[in-house]
Amino acid sequence: MASKENPIVTFFQWLTPRFHLLDDLDKPGTIESIQKGAELVGSNLWTLIFAIFIASIGLNVNSTAVIIGAMLISPLMGPIVGVGFAAATNDFNQLKRFLRTLTIATIVSIITSFIYFSLSPISEAQSELLARTTPTIYDALIALFGGATGIIANTRKEKGTAIAGVAIATALMPPLCTAGFGLSQGNWYYFFGAIYLYLINSIFIAIATFIFVRYMEFPKVDWGLYKEKETKVKVYLSVFAFIVIIPSVLTAYQIVRSSFFKGKAEEFIRREIITNGRRVLEKNIVYGNQSKIEITLLGSKIDQSQEDELKNRLKYYSLEGTELVLLQDLSTTGLDKLKFEILSEIYQYQMDIGNVNTEKIAKELKIFFPNLLTASFAKTKKFDMNENVYKDTNLFDSEWKKLPTKDELEKLEAYIRLRSGEKEMELITRLKIEK
Structure with missing residues (x-):
């Protein structure tokens, strides 16, 4: 069988x-x-x-x-x-x-x-x-x-x-x-x-x-009869291999340690810091002789006892000896700077958009309405007293040599709506008084 x-x-x-x-x-x-x-x-x-x-x-x-x-x-x-x-x-x-x-x-x-x-x-x-x-x-x-x-x-x-x-x-x-x-x-x-x-x-x-x-x-x-030279070559190659491999192993080890640290730091931030009422605006994770996790927070504040507890919990993420820095007070220089930069960017963006639209619209309107002297276009809010709420609107303010007729006003409003793409529009027309 x-x-x-x-x-x-x-x-x-x-x-x-x-x-x-x-x-x-x-x-x-x-x-x-x-x-x-x-x-x-x-x-x-x-x-x-x-x-x-x-x-x-x-x-x-x-x-x-x-x-x-x-x-x-x-x-x-x-x-x-x-x-x-x-x-x-x-x-x-x-x-x-x-x-x-x-x-x-x-x-x-x-x-x-x-x-x-x-x-x-x-x-x-x-x-x-x-x-x-x-x-x-x-x-x-x-x-x-x-x-x-x-x-x-x-x-x-x-x-x-x-x-x-x-x-x-x-x-x-x-x-x-x-x-x-x-x-x-x-x-x-x-x-x-x-x-x-x-x-x-x-x-x-x-x-x-x-x-x-x-x-x-x-x-x-094959070095043939030159055995002494072959031995010397092997020594040289061994030294070369040592010089190349040992530092590369140490480097790889350091890279692994750094990647591990940053991964654990991200996990710590995700699990311990971020909540429904709190967000991380900026984070700086530094690995080295003095490792540090610096976090800029927005939302519900962390008091001193909570901060001490968070520092104590670092050990559960293999982050012993890491400095934890929380930037959350309005008086903090870093946050003041960040707040200023954000507001500046928003303001600059709005100014740029407003300038471009106003300039183009005003130049085009001057062709159709020769009596138009100045024009400004801005997004704003108006308060409705009946409904007790604020409503978004757009305000077009203008000065004229001679006030436009009713027919011209209708054309002006229709043109601005079409040109700006805005549905809500408030027109203000003023006669320029010569001094």
Whole structure:
């Protein structure tokens, strides 16, 4: 009687081959392709410069589509993948070559973006620029998985479209452009933040490349009779790997801690601070040696005993040692400033709208009513004593050389209603008295 095979074993026998990476591996083609990435001369150099200009323009005008286009044509991925590949194959000479190429590419990119942003009339930092100044754990993970995808796609006989997607996902060019922007504006926070993000992306791409090249068993450099040199090379590579991996692990750890802190702070605000009668106008979450949560509140006030209880509850959100600052008094400088800014914006908006409408309407009316001297148009409220309520209305006040006739008044009112789009309208016409 034939013995039945274990279904679990059968399942894994069916599943395992589907994860093989060696079936359609093209080692000679991969080595040739990676070697080309070390060349930053001629067309490659010009492509990099033009791609940086395109990405800088995209960041300047806040156009995601333009930025994506620049990332697609950028040759920056080549030397970074080459660094990981050379380290994995014990090729110290190639490692130095790729590092030199990457350094030149980085410097050229920053100088190019610096030149563009120094000449650009738009000096405001758009959202796409600001997003490239602070790395998060997600940036590190994207770089790691993007690097893995890139080297796997690059080692296939059929390259497919994955490499283009990796160039977009890992986003190497925008941080360099942001660094150039920071340099042109003298903003060192933007500059170092963007360089930091670029280094994180590059390091994790190289690490992913190193791991998969070793897994796919690419041939290592054979030093032949020069065993002493081979030993020295291995020491150099070990030191290089240590320098690259240890700081990146520490960086990843710090990024995870920062993301965890900010997530817990958001949860604390959402659960403990926000109620039906209270809203958060502004919040500032700072992670570091002296972590702080600063919140500007609107609505029902938190008294001292409630504030003490909230500070005590921070420990339940793993936020021990965090300073909690609540800005809720009208006498608070920050809130006074915020209130002033809000009211100023509302007033300025109303003035702008009123000026534009009044000016246009008055000039048009002057064509049809030559006796019209001055005009003003404003939104206001009138009190209805019968119903004991305020009602919205619009007031048109005007001075005339000669008062309009009844027929002219009807035309005037009809024209203003049509031109302003308002249904409720009060007309005041006054004869200008000459002194």
